[in-house]
């Protein structure tokens with residue numbers, strides 16, 4: 001039986017084992033998928049031990065996506081662009097790193113929500129690991145512009161510089177957002193985790209059709225409730241992104257594409 005796991009800290013809340021087992025059932029694939037909590041400084045040891053015990057692959061979550069990037073001997077294009085890895089593939093010769101967060105978000109927006117990204121103006125709040133992971137796949141869809149606004153302005157500017165060869169992208173501070181008309185606003189900050197809403201001018205929501213929070217919870221997140229209270233009727237959380245990034249990792253590991261819709265319905269229930 002092939003062995004997989006998700007590594008991170010904290011990792012106890014992770015839905016990845018449930019999702020991967022449900023995908024596996026669709027193809028009668030037998031696999032072991034566990035959660036491994038990794039303490040600070042232990043990432044490399046944990047990966048080496050797992051690999052030497054016959055592990056076939058790992059999903060990597062906060063705060064180890066950059067460490068996973070650093071230990072990868074081969075990198076996919078999306079991992080190279082993101083400078084972060086959320087999926088490790090082990091074989092006898094090497095460790096390969098991939099990043100499926102962007103594919104997950106794009107597939108969720110387009111296929112689960114029916115939101116067409118092409119020619120749209122997008123405002124993204126936050127400039128951390130999740131945002132750097134999604135920018136490449138989002139820009140490939142050729143939006144009109146992506147504005148990244150972050151509390152630490154330098155990080156938003158860095159992302160602008162790293163991704164400007166792929167399309168129109170502007171990095172700025174949360175209080176410097178140009179008064180453009182945005183079709184989609186994505187919350188990629190960790191503010192929701194602390195129950196906080198972004199401190200941006202609410203006039204920016206005036207023309208927004210869709211407000212998407214990368215965070216997910218059993219009920220509407222604070223960002224979703226804030227957007228609705230300010231006139232955006234169409235809101236969603238990031239559970240679909242989670243399931244879609246898992247599906248992309250599953251396809252990399254097993255060579256088959258799972259049906260995500262039935263898994264999402266089960267998780268929502």
Ligand SMILES: NC(=O)c1ccc[n+]([C@@H]2O[C@H](COP(=O)([O-])OP(=O)(O)OC[C@H]3O[C@@H](n4cnc5c(N)ncnc54)[C@H](OP(=O)(O)O)[C@@H]3O)[C@@H](O)[C@H]2O)c1
Pocket residue numbers: 062101104125126127128129130131150151152155188189190191192193194196198214215216238239241242243245
């Ligand atoms: N659905 C999914 O599959 C999925 C996948 C990955 C991540 N996520 C979610 O995405 C979010 C971001 O994750 P990450 O990995 O990018 O985290 P990260 O690398 O730690 O980055 C956190 C970002 O949030 C900003 N931030 C934190 N607290 C804030 C506050 N109170 N006000 C304004 N900005 C604040 C940070 O700004 P500074 O740069 O100024 O510190 C930074 O831009 C989390 O909610 C995570 O759960 C979801």
